[in-house]
Amino acid sequence: MKLGPSLARLGTTATLACLLAVVTMSQLALLAEAMGVVAFDYGTEWMKVSLVKPGLPFDVVLDRDSKRKIQSAVSFKKWGLEEEILYGTNAYNHATREPKQSFYALKTLLGRSSDGDADRAARDHFSSIFGNDVVGTDRGTCALQRPFQADNSSSYPTLSVEELVGMQLEYGKKLAEETAGEKVQLGLPANFNIGSFGGLDTVVTVPAFFTAAERQAIYDSAVLAGFRPRLVSDGAAAAVNYAQTRTFPQPEKHLFYDAGSGSVRATVVEFSTQAITADSILSIGNTQKEAIVVNVLGAGWDREAGGLKLDLILRDRLAAEFDKQHGSQLSGGTIKTNHRAMARLLKEANRVKHILSANDAASSAVESLAEDIDFRTSIDRQSFEDEVARAGMSKRFTDPVQMALRNAGLSMGDIQSVVLVGGTTRVPLVQAALRSAGVPDDKIAQNVNADEAAVMGAAFYGASYNPQFRMKAIRAYDLVPYPVTLKEASGAEEIIYPAKSYEVEGVVRRYPGATEDFSFELQYAAGSERLLEGHGRGISKVELTGISEGLKDLRESDQLGSIETQVNLTIVSRPLGTYMVESASLTVKPKPGGIAGALKSFFGVSSPKKASATSSSNSSASAAANGTESDATAEDRKADGDDAAAAAASADDDEAAELAARDRVLKLTARTIPSAGTLRSMTGEEQKKSKDRLWTMSQAASRKAAREEARNGIESYIYRVRDMLYDPVFETVSKASEREAIQAKAEELSEWLGDVEGEKAETAVLRLKRASLEKLVKPLETRLLQSKTRTVAYGAFERSLEAGRAFVVEAKANLTAALESNQASKYSLTELDALERQVERDGEWFEKGKAEQAKRGQDEDPAILSEDLDRRRKKVEDTIAKLVKRRIPKTRPPKKAGRGSKGDDKKDKEEKKGGSSDDDKKQEAPKHEEL
Numbered sequence: 001m002k003l004g005p006s007l008a009r010l011g012t013t014a015t016l017a018c019l020l021a022v023v024t025m026s027q028l029a030l031l032a033e034a035m036g037v038v039a040f041d042y043g044t045e046w047m048k049v050s051l052v053k054p055g056l057p058f059d060v061v062l063d064r065d066s067k068r069k070i071q072s073a074v075s076f077k078k079w080g081l082e083e084e085i086l087y088g089t090n091a092y093n094h095a096t097r098e099p100k101q102s103f104y105a106l107k108t109l110l111g112r113s114s115d116g117d118a119d120r121a122a123r124d125h126f127s128s129i130f131g132n133d134v135v136g137t138d139r140g141t142c143a144l145q146r147p148f149q150a151d152n153s154s155s156y157p158t159l160s161v162e163e164l165v166g167m168q169l170e171y172g173k174k175l176a177e178e179t180a181g182e183k184v185q186l187g188l189p190a191n192f193n194i195g196s197f198g199g200l201d202t203v204v205t206v207p208a209f210f211t212a213a214e215r216q217a218i219y220d221s222a223v224l225a226g227f228r229p230r231l232v233s234d235g236a237a238a239a240v241n242y243a244q245t246r247t248f249p250q251p252e253k254h255l256f257y258d259a260g261s262g263s264v265r266a267t268v269v270e271f272s273t274q275a276i277t278a279d280s281i282l283s284i285g286n287t288q289k290e291a292i293v294v295n296v297l298g299a300g301w302d303r304e305a306g307g308l309k310l311d312l313i314l315r316d317r318l319a320a321e322f323d324k325q326h327g328s329q330l331s332g333g334t335i336k337t338n339h340r341a342m343a344r345l346l347k348e349a350n351r352v353k354h355i356l357s358a359n360d361a362a363s364s365a366v367e368s369l370a371e372d373i374d375f376r377t378s379i380d381r382q383s384f385e386d387e388v389a390r391a392g393m394s395k396r397f398t399d400p401v402q403m404a405l406r407n408a409g410l411s412m413g414d415i416q417s418v419v420l421v422g423g424t425t426r427v428p429l430v431q432a433a434l435r436s437a438g439v440p441d442d443k444i445a446q447n448v449n450a451d452e453a454a455v456m457g458a459a460f461y462g463a464s465y466n467p468q469f470r471m472k473a474i475r476a477y478d479l480v481p482y483p484v485t486l487k488e489a490s491g492a493e494e495i496i497y498p499a500k501s502y503e504v505e506g507v508v509r510r511y512p513g514a515t516e517d518f519s520f521e522l523q524y525a526a527g528s529e530r531l532l533e534g535h536g537r538g539i540s541k542v543e544l545t546g547i548s549e550g551l552k553d554l555r556e557s558d559q560l561g562s563i564e565t566q567v568n569l570t571i572v573s574r575p576l577g578t579y580m581v582e583s584a585s586l587t588v589k590p591k592p593g594g595i596a597g598a599l600k601s602f603f604g605v606s607s608p609k610k611a612s613a614t615s616s617s618n619s620s621a622s623a624a625a626n627g628t629e630s631d632a633t634a635e636d637r638k639a640d641g642d643d644a645a646a647a648a649a650s651a652d653d654d655e656a657a658e659l660a661a662r663d664r665v666l667k668l669t670a671r672t673i674p675s676a677g678t679l680r681s682m683t684g685e686e687q688k689k690s691k692d693r694l695w696t697m698s699q700a701a702s703r704k705a706a707r708e709e710a711r712n713g714i715e716s717y718i719y720r721v722r723d724m725l726y727d728p729v730f731e732t733v734s735k736a737s738e739r740e741a742i743q744a745k746a747e748e749l750s751e752w753l754g755d756v757e758g759e760k761a762e763t764a765v766l767r768l769k770r771a772s773l774e775k776l777v778k779p780l781e782t783r784l785l786q787s788k789t790r791t792v793a794y795g796a797f798e799r800s801l802e803a804g805r806a807f808v809v810e811a812k813a814n815l816t817a818a819l820e821s822n823q824a825s826k827y828s829l830t831e832l833d834a835l836e837r838q839v840e841r842d843g844e845w846f847e848k849g850k851a852e853q854a855k856r857g858q859d860e861d862p863a864i865l866s867e868d869l870d871r872r873r874k875k876v877e878d879t880i881a882k883l884v885k886r887r888i889p890k891t892r893p894p895k896k897a898g899r900g901s902k903g904d905d906k907k908d909k910e911e912k913k914g915g916s917s918d919d920d921k922k923q924e925a926p927k928h929e930e931l
């Protein structure tokens with residue numbers, strides 16, 4: 001099937017427009033607030049997050065340590081009776097201490113089965129990283145077992161892969177929300193697959209080769225993290241990123257070569273500029289506009305080649321070297337059974353690999369790697385590359401290129417350039433392999449931001465669906481490489497999604513004559529085994545119910561022969577590459593001719609009286625509600641337009657004609673049922689339970705974090721206090737007895753912290769304990785501080801006091817003068833008296849305190865504090881400043897004598913602005929009335 005970038009393809013946009021059409025007005029309001037897209041590139045080793053939001057630079061979201069990528073790891077660190085949850089580099093590093101409480105490269109287990117041979121290699125590979133124990137869930141998928149903790153500190157010793165990945169995505173979500181200053185919100189119903197209107201929309205990248213189960217697993221993980229994302233293949237995302245800064249007056253074909261840590265992917269993409277119908281809900285009518293169309297033509301891949309594989313080859317080589325040097329000294333004879341040591345070696349291997357990318361040789365040194373033995377060796381690039389070649393990896397790095405070209409029906413000559421994406425493309429041997437596989441040098445386009453191309457493209461892709469952004473119009477048509485068939489119970493199979501099909505509108509299938517529930521299977525078509533590389537063909541087994549129950553009465557009364565039935569089934573590929581029944585219904589029509597009792601009630605005909613099409617349809621609605629009771633058969637009915645018209649035309653015709661005019665539609669329920677070789681996706685109930693678990697864990701972890709912070713705070717406080725005790729300056733402000741008391745308290749506290757009681761102590765208790773030491777130390781700190789600030793504070797206070805007194809005298813003189821000459825004054829006597837009293841009180845207070853202070857030694861508490869002096873001084877100064885700023889009210893004749901000129905008005909306004917006392921306001925009030 002050759003799908004050019006034709007209008008048929010643009011059906012995607014039709015789907016979207018269709019969905020948008022059902023958005024109600026209130027949701028439209030939400031839509032207008034949809035203010036950001038957060039995208040995830042969840043890789044085997046690294047997770048990258050990007051954010052596009054108006055007003056913010058379009059960029060990746062930084063980790064807490066300001067790194068642009070986050071290690072795909074989660075780890076549980078035991079702290080007393082609790083555990084802390086670590087992410088990113090912290091989690092990865094913690095693996096060297098508690099490997100079995102640490103999980104890394106979980107992407108390789110997404111959508112894998114937990115038993116049987118099919119995914120054994122993937123499970124073994126995963127276990128070889130940190131020695132984790134892979135167990136199963138009752139959905140047939142993988143879960144990870146954490147070592148049992150006798151004190152129950154690991155509240156959930158078994159966590160599913162989706163939960164562990166979901167935790168990491170949630171961590172990424174928190175970072176994105178902090179950057180955006182906005183929450184991710186789920187504003188629309190679950191089947192509205194465009195992220196999360198109303199807050200941040202979400203896009204998650206997947207490798208094109210991901211099967212339905214793998215896609216479902218990452219989707220479920222994202223749902224647990226509080227997202228409802230779109231999925232896009234990372235190749236398509238990188239292509240969108242590429243298109244962002246380019247124009248394509250002529251169509252161009254490029255190959256995106258992405259060597260990541262877990263796999264190698266090649267994607268052939270055609271770029272062109274086409275007129276599209278604007279699909280935004282906000283653009284009314286069929287506006288035509290130009291857009292860059294990103295058209296994925298073919299994909300190729302290797303599921304295992306990649307950076308992590310190189311690391312593991314290097315790690316094993318280091319381990320072999322260690323065994324050669326020291327194996328005989330080890331109790332087990334080999335380092336390979338020591339998971340902690342192997343985790344450290346993996347870290348070291350990654351470091352060495354990066355050095356070898358730019359150097360011919362690297363030396364490696366790991367202190368007390370195992371049983372206190374230091375490890376030292378050196379590796380040259382050539383021997384590393386030989387090792388990689390021996391493992392057959394070079395070819396595996398380049399085969400995907402041929403595969404993608406074959407898949408697209410093109411040859412290297414058709415390709416303008418090979419764009420390198422993904423961190424591992426920087427490894428020299430990968431580029432060398434590409435050259436030796438026939439990719440000409442001048443076609444290799446180095447990408448400055450190879451690492452971030454996919455995650456940036458994904459955010460842009462998400463934003464292109466949102467009219468808010470007014471970004472460059474880009475439409476991407478992503479494909480799924482595998483053909484999907486629908487297999488009926490009879491064994492009949494039909495391809496419903498051909499290979500390389502795009503995200504199109506639902507596929508509709510019709511089954512005439514169905515009178516009983518039935519099931520069918522969705523599978524990858526026979527012949528796709530090679531592409532699936534060990535993944536089973538099964539996708540899901542689906543059972544349609546509601547038919548048998550809906551037709552029960554007719555069956556019992558032997559009326560099935562009098563009706564015609566048809567099942568309509570719509571299957572959609574949403575999220576992209578997963579398959580689900582979007583709707584299923586059974587249409588029942590009476591056959592021309594005989595109508596008997598059971599039929600009458602089934603079709604809701606209660607009397608032989610003629611009725612208009614509408615009223616009969618009305619009355620039958622209630623009967624229909626009665627016929628079927630389970631919500632599996634929630635019914636609605638509809639009158640076919642043509643038939644209704646016919647009925648109206650021959651109004652005096654009999655019931656038969658009227659019955660023929662209508663049909664009854666029963667909604668059916670589609671349920672995924674267990675079937676050998678398929679993995680069940682999470683039910684809503686299971687998702688809810690998992691979300692609760694994650695929430696409980698994160699709550700416990702943040703309580704733990706608060707407690708830890710309090711503990712650390714006390715520890716460093718004790719250190720500071722001990723230092724203080726030996727500081728000669730502190731000696732001058734303290735008595736020996738005080739220092740002894742502090743010393744004793746600090747020791748007591750330190751001991752208590754190390755105790756069982758201290759380890760278990762809640763944050764509140766820790767704060768109290770700290771306060772008990774602070775109570776002794778604070779006075780000394782106060783004395784020291786006061787001795788430093790006293791002179792300045794006293795001086796400023798005395799000057800201010802003088803100035804205050806002078807002001808009062810002068811202001812009173814002016815007031816007197818004003819009163820005598822019958823002029824207005826700025827001040828009233830009352831307020832000047834109040835100020836004077838204040839100044840005098842302050843003066844007395846100060847003199848008393850100063851005298852008292854003179855009697856006290858440095859090692860005694862101060863009589864008055866500089867802060868108090870400053871506070872009182874400021875208060876008086878502020879009062880005076882306010883009085884000085886005040887304007888003199890305009891003196892007016894007592895009665896209004898005509899309006900003033902414009903100039904007067906202006907002055908009035910200025911007075912209003914200047915005046916602030918109540919008096920002023922009273923004066924102003926009449927003016928307002930006049931105006």
Ligand SMILES: *[C@@H]1O[C@H](CO)[C@@H](O)[C@H](O)[C@H]1NC(C)=O
Binds near residue numbers: 150151152
């Ligand atoms: C651990 O949990 C089990 C079951 O919930 C309980 O019986 C046991 O007492 C707990 N142990 C500790 C040390 O809290």
Ligand SMILES: *[C@@H]1O[C@H](CO)[C@@H](O)[C@H](O)[C@H]1NC(C)=O
Binds near residue numbers: 510567585
């Ligand atoms: C079922 O499909 C038929 C076409 O075969 C269509 O006319 C009918 O409207 C569909 N019924 C429903 C309920 O969608």
Ligand SMILES: *[C@@H]1O[C@H](CO)[C@@H](O)[C@H](O)[C@H]1NC(C)=O
Binds near residue numbers: 615618619
């Ligand atoms: C038809 O249904 C509507 C809404 O359910 C109801 O208000 C109306 O009374 C019904 N008419 C008849 C004739 O039953």
Ligand SMILES: *[C@@H]1O[C@H](CO)[C@@H](O)[C@H](O)[C@H]1NC(C)=O
Binds near residue numbers: 622623625626
């Ligand atoms: C169904 O019929 C029963 C009795 O025939 C009646 O009690 C009940 O209310 C009806 N239910 C509906 C939904 O019409």
Ligand SMILES: *[C@@H]1O[C@H](CO)[C@@H](O)[C@H](O)[C@H]1NC(C)=O
Binds near residue numbers: 807810811814
């Ligand atoms: C008192 O009046 C004189 C002369 O108008 C003026 O310069 C001075 O600022 C006034 N003093 C106060 C405290 O209002």
